[in-house]
Amino acid sequence: MTTVLKPAAEVLYAQELAALQDWDAAHAHPKPPRWQRSPQAVLRFILGGEANGTIIRRKYFGADREVQVAIATLTTDRALLLYGPPGTGKSLLAELLAAGISGNSRLLVQGTAGTSEEKLLYEWDYAHRLSKGTDLEAVVRTPIYRAMEEGLIARIEELTRIPADVQDALITILSEKMMPLPELNTVVLAARGFNLIATANDKDKGVNDLSKALSRRFNTVRLELPSDRETEIQIVQHRVQEMAEENQVPLPPNTAEEIRRVVRVFRELRAGKAGTEKLRKPSATLSPAEAISVLNQAVNSAAYFEGGALSAAQIADGLEGVVVREAEDREIFRDYVDRVLKTRPKDRALEKALRAIL
Ligand SMILES: Nc1ncnc2c1ncn2[C@@H]1O[C@H](COP(=O)(O)OP(=O)(O)O)[C@@H](O)[C@H]1O
Ligand SMILES: [Mg+2]
Structure with missing residues (x-):
C-alpha cells in the first residue's frame, strides 16, 4: 500500500502497464513513434481485459467507442479535447491515456481564469538571467514544453477556463509543432510522440469559448452522463x-x-x-x-x-x-x-x- 494520497495512474497500475508492454512485444503490435504501448494495449489498459496472464482491470466504464476514437486521435497529429458535463470522467480518462501512452500522466497544466501564457509556454528564471545572462538555462520549462522536448503527452485541465487570448498561445504549438523563443532567437521543435489532451466542461459558470482557430486543431470527443x-x-x-x-x-x-x-x-x-x-x-x-x-x-x-x-x-x-x-x-x-x-x-x-x- 502506497502512502501517497493520490498516486499517478502509472504508479498505481505499474504492473498492468508492464504486462501490457510484454503483450505488445510478444505479438509485435505496431506502435506509433515514442509510444510506450500500442494503441490496442492502451485501449485494453483503459477498458480492461488480460495481457500475458495478467488481469487488466477496467478503469473507465461506458463509452467504449469514444475511448477508441480518443486513442486513434492521439495517433494522428491532431490534439484531443474531452468535452462534456462535469463528473463524467474526463480527467480520469485523460490521465489514463497519458499513463498508457507516455507512462507519464503528470505533465499537466491546470486551466484557470488566471492561467497566463507563461504557464502554457515557458517562464524565465530572472536570477539566472541577471547573473549569467539570457540563455537556455534561464528558461523554466512548463509541462507542455517538456512534453514537446521529450515526445510525450501533455495535459491541460479545464481548457475553457483559460482566457481565450491565452488559449491562442497553443495554436502555434498545435499547428506548427513548435514553440518560438524570440528572446533567444530560436524555437523548440516538438519531438515525435508529442501531443496534447485537453478537458473542458460544457456546463460551467465562468467558461470562455474555444476560439475557432484553436478548435480546428482539436478533435473533440464528447463524454456524456451514462445512458444506461x-x-x-x-x-x-x-x-x-x-x-x-x-x-x-x-x-x-x-x-x-x-x-x-x-x-x-x-x-x-x-x-x-x-x-x-x-x-x-x-x-x-x-x-x-x-x-x-x-x-x-x-x-x-x-x-x-x-x-x-x-x-x-x-x-x-x-x-x-x-x-x-x-x-x-x-x-x-x-x-x-x-x-x-x-x-x-x-x-x-x-x-x-x-x-x-x-
Ligand atoms: N465513465 C466513468 N468510468 C469510471 N469512472 C468514472 C466515470 N465517470 C465518472 N467517474 C468517476 O467520477 C470521478 C470524477 O471524474 P472526473 O474525471 O474528475 O470528471 P470530470 O473531469 O469529467 O469532471 C472519477 O474519479 C471517477 O471515479
Ligand atoms: Mg475534470
Whole structure:
C-alpha cells in the first residue's frame, strides 16, 4: 500500500502497464513513434481485459467507442479535447491515456481564469538571467514544453477556463509543432510522440469559448452522463469500492443495494421523470462523481461513527448536499419525496430520513 494520497495512474497500475508492454512485444503490435504501448494495449489498459496472464482491470466504464476514437486521435497529429458535463470522467480518462501512452500522466497544466501564457509556454528564471545572462538555462520549462522536448503527452485541465487570448498561445504549438523563443532567437521543435489532451466542461459558470482557430486543431470527443442505469451503477460501485480499499475501511454489507437506490434517485431527478410521473429537474448535474461522493461519505461515516450498515440518515444527508444547490432545489426534492419515494415501500426509510431534513 502506497502512502501517497493520490498516486499517478502509472504508479498505481505499474504492473498492468508492464504486462501490457510484454503483450505488445510478444505479438509485435505496431506502435506509433515514442509510444510506450500500442494503441490496442492502451485501449485494453483503459477498458480492461488480460495481457500475458495478467488481469487488466477496467478503469473507465461506458463509452467504449469514444475511448477508441480518443486513442486513434492521439495517433494522428491532431490534439484531443474531452468535452462534456462535469463528473463524467474526463480527467480520469485523460490521465489514463497519458499513463498508457507516455507512462507519464503528470505533465499537466491546470486551466484557470488566471492561467497566463507563461504557464502554457515557458517562464524565465530572472536570477539566472541577471547573473549569467539570457540563455537556455534561464528558461523554466512548463509541462507542455517538456512534453514537446521529450515526445510525450501533455495535459491541460479545464481548457475553457483559460482566457481565450491565452488559449491562442497553443495554436502555434498545435499547428506548427513548435514553440518560438524570440528572446533567444530560436524555437523548440516538438519531438515525435508529442501531443496534447485537453478537458473542458460544457456546463460551467465562468467558461470562455474555444476560439475557432484553436478548435480546428482539436478533435473533440464528447463524454456524456451514462445512458444506461447498469453502467452508472458499475461506475459508482467500482469507485466506491476502490476508495474503501484506499481508505482501508470495510464496505458495509448493504452498499450495493444503497448504490442502486442512489443511482435511481439521481437518474429520475436528472430525467425529470419517474415512471409516468413528470418532475421538475434540480439545477445540479448529478453526475456519477456526485453519486460516488454521497456513497463514499456514507461508507466512511458507517466505518468511523456508527459501525455496521449504511443508514438511511447518512444517505439522506449526502443526497441533500448534492441535490440542493439553489433555494428552489429543496422544493423540487421535497416534491420528489412526496410523489415518488412515498409510493415505494422499499424506499420508506430514505423517505423518512429525507423528510426530516428537507
Ligand atoms: N465513465 C466513468 N468510468 C469510471 N469512472 C468514472 C466515470 N465517470 C465518472 N467517474 C468517476 O467520477 C470521478 C470524477 O471524474 P472526473 O474525471 O474528475 O470528471 P470530470 O473531469 O469529467 O469532471 C472519477 O474519479 C471517477 O471515479
Ligand atoms: Mg475534470
